Amino acid sequence: MLLETRGLTKSFGSVRALRDASFTLRAGEVHGLMGENGAGKSTLIKLLTGLNQPDGGEILLDGRPVSFDSPRTAQAAGVAAVYQEINLIPERSVADNLFLGREPRWFGLLVDRARMIADSRAILARYGLAIDPRAPLNTLGLGLQQLVSIARVVSLGARAVILDEPTSALSGAEVELLYSVVEQLRADGIGLIYVSHRLSECYRLCDRLTVLRDGAIVASDTTDALPRARLVSAMLGREQAASSTRKPRQAAADAPSQAPSQATSGDSSLGALHVEGLSWRHRVRDVSLDVARGEIVGLAGLLGSGRTETLKTIFGAEKPESGSVFVGGTRIGRPRPSESIRRGLAFLSEDRRSEGVFAQLSVAENLTASVLPRISRWGIVSRRRRDALVARYVRELGVKTASFDTPVTALSGGNQQKVLIARALCTDPEMVMLDDPTRGIDVGAKAEVHRVVRGLASEGLGVLVTSSELEEVVELSDRLVVLDEGRVTGGIDTEGRDADDVLALLAGPAATDGAPA
């Protein structure tokens, strides 16, 4: 056995990130490591590469116990990771990057550039890469940069290589190139741990698959013996037998039929949101979808399926390469957030801390941040108008705050989220997109947020929502659009469905038997 862990355990504070993980990697094997966010994949990688040290259990290399106190010692022993975000020096040449820290020198003094370039060429050729070693790294595409990164660790003597989501940002051609490099590594007897969210990819490349959930290994088998449906239910933690509550028919679901007619200048047949052929950097691929007025549409998909990217691209926060977006029947000419907001599209980011709240500001200041011109006269914010607006939303959404001037960070997560939803609503949108609106808030607050979202729909707004929990998005939405690798791969009416039905759809074409249209 090339690399093995026995009963590996690690906690961060009170969180048990990895529990009793026993994992093996053979030479010449590609071993897929899968799991949702927070399943413990990164923790396992960090322990294997010496970024963190285990609390219990042991790591064996070639059958001998080892302990790595840093990535440097792990690399020296032959274990290295190549991360999704390229950890190289963009401005330097390919050769400089390949040999950083171990440049060949004359008499231990001056770097022998000619030899360095010749050696680089040889290393690259071994993996079928005809890259000029003198080219600055940042003149290469992302895929090639990643391959340079792989070539570096292997040429440093790594025998166990961890590839962390290697294809998440690559084009089709780049992915094929990566696959051929993976095959070469396999033939060279290097053990690969392949971390990916893409099922089809793992089934194509991997000899064995291991699934982590909540810090524990929940499934591990050869690829042939682990069908997609079982893999996905292991990832999401749903035993096929376990029954879940069928979704009750909800009042809000009736809304589409009786959507209030809001007078708009645009083509009302296009609904609240109409997206056509939207693409962005291989993460969002030719996405088309519709949301009617008064309808809640859930965007479902595994992690890495492009949920957040899709919402951001619709909003114009990422600049689409192709496709168009219509809000309330009006086309958004120049995709950018300010334009989208003006046209009546509101977006709530999943990342509350870095893209949401202004931590230093008060509840009122946060709530009104995007409508300052409307409540100002001659550039001076009118406190009276501001307080009226804030009072209205605090009441309507039930924000629990001591006063309007309370620092927003003094509020609970759920109430902060309501302030952000209120901020989005201040702009009088016709269409609201909520990216995982209940992430990191407690159960009671979740129910409150759900109530608010249903309320929006019943007022005739279109809602597009995602969630990191499948049950939630099934329960909340009238209809689901399923995403896989940035593509819309299906749709399902959630009425009378439960999460298990949707699971089958998520597991991909191989596992679905006649997906409902």
Added chain:
Amino acid sequence: MSATTAGATPLRVQTRDQTRQRLVGLVQSRGAIVVLVVAMLAAGLAFPDFLRIGNLSDIAVAASFLGLVAIGQTLVVILGGFDLSVGSMVGLGTVLAAYAAPYGALAAIAAPVAAGLLVGLVDGLLIVKARMAPFIVTLAALLALKGLAVMLAGESLVIADPGLFGRIANGAWLGIGNLVVVLAVAYAIAAIVLNRTRYGAAVFAIGGNEEAARMLGVRVDRVKIATYCASGALAGLAGSLLAAHLSSGLSSAGTGYELQSIAAAVIGGVLLTGGVGTMLGALAGVLLLGVIENVINQIGSLSAAYQGLASGAFLLLAVVVQSGLTRSRAG
């Protein structure tokens, strides 16, 4: 041995738009030299005296003090930092040299250099170990060292008998001042260190992506401390030679060098964000500032205020061109 097995068909992978990339890189690293040559030819046409060896040597001698400081500054900026302490370090260096001069030329050179090393070491340790911002640390040093220089020497301290020490700075060989030779040798060594040693590769790597450099096994802390030490020592050396040149220690000497050296580096194509730059470019930046000063002096009727105006214009031009280049490289 088996590069052709396992389906690894050699794929011709074309880096996108290589010619343009190369051109962009060339303008970045050599643009300042072209501008310098053009400026000198123009000055030569306007003022026949300008291109005389004597005048050119004078320009280079006058620029040599800033030039030495700019070597250290360039290293620090490529590393992704700033060293604002160098201006005061030059002043302190002249004072220390004046104190040490009675004990011989060697002492008059060694004392300021050692002091500079020590200042760089303290700066570096604070930046690396205490995780303080280079801007703040070196700004504090700038203020403190200036105070120290005034405490030691008041306004100035005359070196009674410079002897060998004075001849080092003021002597000439075939009409070329000794300091020009010192400057040329210093830049040649600096260019080799930057481009042909592991230390140099590490400096570029840290400036390019510090976290990645750490992950790739570069000893980031050591390299940073060493670089601030080099910057301090070079400022001390510049102070020592300036004292020899002036036959006195001046606590106000070197004032403004901290920003002029950054300006010279940036004009020479060093990116303020770190990771990119050349020694030759920085030297061209220093000399360009020197040429501007000389030309304004030749005009005579113009006040020295125009010198700042012209320098500022060149700096702005360099930054505009650079940000354009950076964008076109990314795009």
